[in-house]
Amino acid sequence: MSKLYFASPLFSEMEQQYNAQVVANLRQALPELEIYLPQEAADINDKNAYADSKMIAQYDTQEVLASDIVVAVLDGLVIDPGVASEIGVAYQAGIPVIGLYTDVRQQGGQHPEKLKALQTIAESQFSYINLYTVGLIKLNGEIVSHSNDLVEAIKRYL
Numbered sequence: 001m002s003k004l005y006f007a008s009p010l011f012s013e014m015e016q017q018y019n020a021q022v023v024a025n026l027r028q029a030l031p032e033l034e035i036y037l038p039q040e041a042a043d044i045n046d047k048n049a050y051a052d053s054k055m056i057a058q059y060d061t062q063e064v065l066a067s068d069i070v071v072a073v074l075d076g077l078v079i080d081p082g083v084a085s086e087i088g089v090a091y092q093a094g095i096p097v098i099g100l101y102t103d104v105r106q107q108g109g110q111h112p113e114k115l116k117a118l119q120t121i122a123e124s125q126f127s128y129i130n131l132y133t134v135g136l137i138k139l140n141g142e143i144v145s146h147s148n149d150l151v152e153a154i155k156r157y158l
Helices: 013-029 053-065 081-093 112-117 131-139 147-157
Strands: 003-007 034-036 069-073 097-100 141-144
Touching (some): 003 013, 013 034, 069 147, 081 131, 097 131, 141 147
Parallel strands (some): 003 069, 069 097
């Protein structure tokens, strides 16, 4: 059985609900795939309990390294630092990463006014994502713009 690590921010109700929904959809579509969702690991991620930085790093790194593929949610003002770290671990281990980047500001890439606005400081109509982290993903994986595209992307790497 193949194993997937779902890397995503997990600290707000919104993040936890989104993660749970995407993973539920993946589990339904790919029942043969074991999916590790960190927020379900209460022994390390229950914020009412205690786990120090070394415990979290060891536990989550072990789970990344035990996986055959990583799905990494890239949305937010910046890529979540923990997610970026997990991407780096996966890259170094040769584990493919599928980035999920759903920011709607990606749309309209050919719109002439949006392109013209790029010439004016602080008027970009597009989102920014860290290119180093994106490069690590693209060197051994890909980025999709909608969660509905995850199943087919995962199948390409398993």
